Amino acid sequence: MATNPDSSNEKASAIIGSGRPRSKKEQIVQAAIKVFLENGYAGTSMNRVAAEADVIKATIYSHFKDKEELFAAIIEEVTFKRMAADTPEFEQYLHSLPPDEFVKLLTQKFKILSQSEEYRALLRVVIGESERFPELATLYVKTVILKGMELASGYFSKHKELKLNNPLATAHICCGSFVAWLIWQEILGGKNFKPLEFDDVVIALQELVDAKLAQDKDSK
Amino acid sequence: MATNPDSSNEKASAIIGSGRPRSKKEQIVQAAIKVFLENGYAGTSMNRVAAEADVIKATIYSHFKDKEELFAAIIEEVTFKRMAADTPEFEQYLHSLPPDEFVKLLTQKFKILSQSEEYRALLRVVIGESERFPELATLYVKTVILKGMELASGYFSKHKELKLNNPLATAHICCGSFVAWLIWQEILGGKNFKPLEFDDVVIALQELVDAKLAQDKDSK
DNA sequence: GTCTATAATTAGATAGAC
DNA sequence: GTCTATCTAATTATAGAC
CATH class of the missing domain: 1.10.357.10 (Tetracycline Repressor, domain 2)
Known part of the structure; x- marks a missing residue:
């Protein structure tokens, strides 16, 4: 490019x-x-x-x-190689799913990314060089991070039954806990002395989202 | 050292x-x-x-x-300079708080850390050099990340009313979304074109935890 | 411990032949 | 475009005077 x-x-x-x-x-x-x-x-x-x-x-x-x-x-x-853009049709399909299945699919997309050693190295280098090459950090955020963020944020915006006051912030909690897991378990080596399975993070996240859903049902 | x-x-x-x-x-x-x-x-x-x-x-x-x-x-x-260890008394005090106030205090501690430019630079460099200096990455994880993680995880373990199946994973969601915010907003410069206030992340997090609490009360 | 001076190597980058 | 050969400046590290 x-x-x-x-x-x-x-x-x-x-x-x-x-x-x-x-x-x-x-x-x-x-x-x-x-x-x-x-x-x-x-x-x-x-x-x-x-x-x-x-x-x-x-x-x-x-x-x-x-x-x-x-x-x-x-x-x-x-950065561009790994990011096959989703079609509007697929995005619409995602938005039609119930919360638990949506989170499941979102995590699958993240898993594919994070299992690539090249991608982990990219994240490490982009962060490490972000002071000297801020434009590359910006490119990375726009191409990779914001993609997942807007997908989740768009979903949370549409699903009013979750009654989320700030869809973007909630989307960040989802995507952020994924990225943070990658950094502290894989990149910083946390898995060597305090292992935490990625799937357990997803389950815990679903627990919270499900609770939010149940609460709003009750308040009707 | x-x-x-x-x-x-x-x-x-x-x-x-x-x-x-x-x-x-x-x-x-x-x-x-x-x-x-x-x-x-x-x-x-x-x-x-x-x-x-x-x-x-x-x-x-x-x-x-x-x-x-x-x-x-x-x-x-x-790494050591910034980490004043908490006394057991303070930790006990934290554990006695209701969930919303606990999250509030946890975030205050994180805010103090993250507002230091030196700390942000430390995080960036430790990640960037984690391949060449894995022992330093390990030190950082043990000294900084695990401290917050164990504090939150300990709280979630004690508070059975939250009925969390995996306290460590839930603690990770809290701490992880904080660290991820620091990385994508401050270090990678996301705030320049997609600003997200840290306080909004905390509020969204409390929304989820509160829902979990309310759900479990109802199920009694 | 602190400085002057320098060794030995390697860095990024280029000129010119083909 | 590709190679040989090379230039200049900067790199890590040290020997020896004080």
Whole structure:
């Protein structure tokens, strides 16, 4: 997204092709994703990326202006890659579900994301570099976090029977407890000495939402 | 905690003392806290720390073995500094409160933490460096996160009237939605285009807990 | 412990041949 | 676009004088 799309010379490198044909640029991007997501921006050297991509360093600079541009490009790449946008039809289907099934489906979507090691590394790096690259943090929030938030917030807004005074805040409690679980259990390693199953968080969350539903039924 | 306590030579530097007397080691630590928390581990150079501390680089190496040891020392310093342990009396007092007031007090404690720029930077750096320094991530989790978690989890365990099947998971929902708010609103900059007041999160959380309480009263 | 000076290595980036 | 070779500046770390 930062640089032009990769419709360049597939032919040349396809000849050597040990695996599937990959342009040099593609090699660089793949290597950069691996090294940057592992070591962060400052922790990554262009030498290391070149070695990992099996390419000489000057080649990188013929595709990317400098280190910052390469970093921004790969963060954008990984951020967009994982986010297949939902169709309006699917969203409408979600909104038609009862609260417990809605939470269930929302968690399934999150589970798929969080099981990817690449995604966890992305979250870690985006947070870690958020001071030096605030635009990338913003991109991440808009592309990833807000997607889930608006989905949940939209649901809570429509379902008046829950009588939630602040749908966005409630949506945040759902999505936030998911993200927080990922950070403290997986990224910070909490699971090693105080394990908490993700499913148990979901169940506890449903307990609370169900109570809210039951309360409002009674008050009728 | 990593290095020996600082009960060394206060006298020598107290003579020059423009401000309050500070040993060279203290100067180094203060400067290192500032620079490391701003730029992360790899993003920080020993030159920069030395300049910030108004000390020559070799002096740093006479107090700390290498860059890693200095980094670990300052992360431990900042982590412990903010965490004044609660007395058993205070904890007992907390446990005697009704749910809404307990949540209120819990949030106040979190607010004090989160309003400190240093604390936010600590969280960002600990997450960002969690791959290279997993022991520091572990220290942070044990010292900071688990403290709040166990406080809330202990409360939920004692208050049977809430009929929570999994107190730890519910405690996670409370603390997790706080931490997640800090990350996506403050650290990732979400407040700039999708503001969400922290107090609104607390209110929404109380809504859910209150509903749980009301439900269980009705079922009697 | 603190400084001067410097070693040894590596960083990001480029010029020029092909 | 890709490589060889290289430049400059910055990096971590230390040896030795005081």
